[in-house]
Amino acid sequence: MTHAPGPVPVGPVPVPGRTRLRRLRTSPAMRRLVAQTRVDPADLVLPVFVREGLTEPRPLSSMPGVLQHTRDSLRRAAAQAAQAGVGGIMLFGVPEHRDATGSQADAPDGVLNVAIADVVAEVGDALVVQADLCLDEFTDHGHCGVLTPHGAVDNDATLERYASMALAQADAGAHLIGLSGMMDGQVAATRDALDAAGRTDVALLAYAAKYASAFYGPFREAVESQLHGDRRTYQMDPANRREAAREVAADVAEGADVVMVKPAMSYLDVLADVAATSSVPVFAYQVSGEYAMIEAAAAQGWIDRRGAVTESVLSIRRAGADVVLTYWATELAAWLVEERR
Ligand code: PBG
Numbered sequence: 001m002t003h004a005p006g007p008v009p010v011g012p013v014p015v016p017g018r019t020r021l022r023r024l025r026t027s028p029a030m031r032r033l034v035a036q037t038r039v040d041p042a043d044l045v046l047p048v049f050v051r052e053g054l055t056e057p058r059p060l061s062s063m064p065g066v067l068q069h070t071r072d073s074l075r076r077a078a079a080q081a082a083q084a085g086v087g088g089i090m091l092f093g094v095p096e097h098r099d100a101t102g103s104q105a106d107a108p109d110g111v112l113n114v115a116i117a118d119v120v121a122e123v124g125d126a127l128v129v130q131a132d133l134c135l136d137e138f139t140d141h142g143h144c145g146v147l148t149p150h151g152a153v154d155n156d157a158t159l160e161r162y163a164s165m166a167l168a169q170a171d172a173g174a175h176l177i178g179l180s181g182m183m184d185g186q187v188a189a190t191r192d193a194l195d196a197a198g199r200t201d202v203a204l205l206a207y208a209a210k211y212a213s214a215f216y217g218p219f220r221e222a223v224e225s226q227l228h229g230d231r232r233t234y235q236m237d238p239a240n241r242r243e244a245a246r247e248v249a250a251d252v253a254e255g256a257d258v259v260m261v262k263p264a265m266s267y268l269d270v271l272a273d274v275a276a277t278s279s280v281p282v283f284a285y286q287v288s289g290e291y292a293m294i295e296a297a298a299a300q301g302w303i304d305r306r307g308a309v310t311e312s313v314l315s316i317r318r319a320g321a322d323v324v325l326t327y328w329a330t331e332l333a334a335w336l337v338e339e340r341r
Pocket of ligand 1: 132134135136137180181215216217218219231286287288289
């Protein structure tokens with residue numbers, strides 16, 4: 001049967017009755033009033049890279065807008081973040097020279113330790129100054145720990161290196177130490193070392209649920225990683241959800257003050273699980289690949305940059321993160337302040 005041209009006649013359609021969800025969406029003021037999640041600049045942490053021996057900041061091709069900093073440009077970036085109301089900064093050091101044990105990681109004049117002291121001198125307590133505690137930036141093989149003679153990552157020997165790094169970072173003035181190496185026992189080892197040295201004041205952020213992720217790709221350019229192979233013998237399998245609860249429980253039992261889920265956007269289920277059960281604050285890390293994807297699509301004109309950035313961080317907060325590490329922290333903080341007016 002064929003219809004004559006024109007609208008098809010419809011019968012009476014059922015009206016929604018008393019419940020009309022659109023009422024709470026009628027105006028910006030109403031939407032703002034009933035918003036169930038907010039992002040505040042203080043909830044954001046800015047990750048930054050500082051490269052030893054640079055005279056000018058160096059742009060990263062896979063992370064447009066992100067730089068390898070010099071000591072001076074790092075201080076300026078930290079001051080800007082503090083000015084914007086950002087809650088903290090996470091420092092990554094890129095050394096000029098690497099070796100098998102990552103000896104620059106705990107050298108007092110190593111790039112990361114110098115950078116911690118620089119940033120603390122610049123901003124004092126205006127930002128929570130955090131440092132990545134891991135060996136991958138410092139080893140010539142690029143793994144997060146030291147190796148056995150057979151080339152496997154030696155968990156327990158690595159813990160001794162981490163304990164020494166924790167002391168060096170505490171001496172440099174770090175407020176919160178980010179344990180990102182995924183060695184078993186890393187929280188207990190660093191907590192005990194700090195406490196024995198009288199540094200009970202330095203807090204530990206455990207990258208509790210850190211997955212072996214392709215989304216760290218651009219970060220490898222940022223730290224000039226030497227890694228061949230992968231990190232699947234220590235970072236978590238992306239297939240595993242329940243295992244995150246074990247990682248978090250172990251880290252909290254060992255004394256973690258804060259736990260983290262990483263990456264963020266592909267792991268919102270894990271984040272929601274952790275947030276629902278954690279007794280300590282939960283951070284999430286929107287990693288380099290998440291940044292690169294949105295920047296690349298926006299550069300093509302395929303996505304609205306500000307909208308996508310804002311929505312992505314909001315979604316990570318909505319899933320349960322108390323704090324979000326994001327390379328957009330300073331810029332997003334400025335937008336948030338602007339929108340509040
Ligand atoms: C380890 C570390 C990594 C990242 C943060 N800490 C790399 C890795 O585990 O391979 C990735 C962060 C990002 O991709 O933005 N030092």
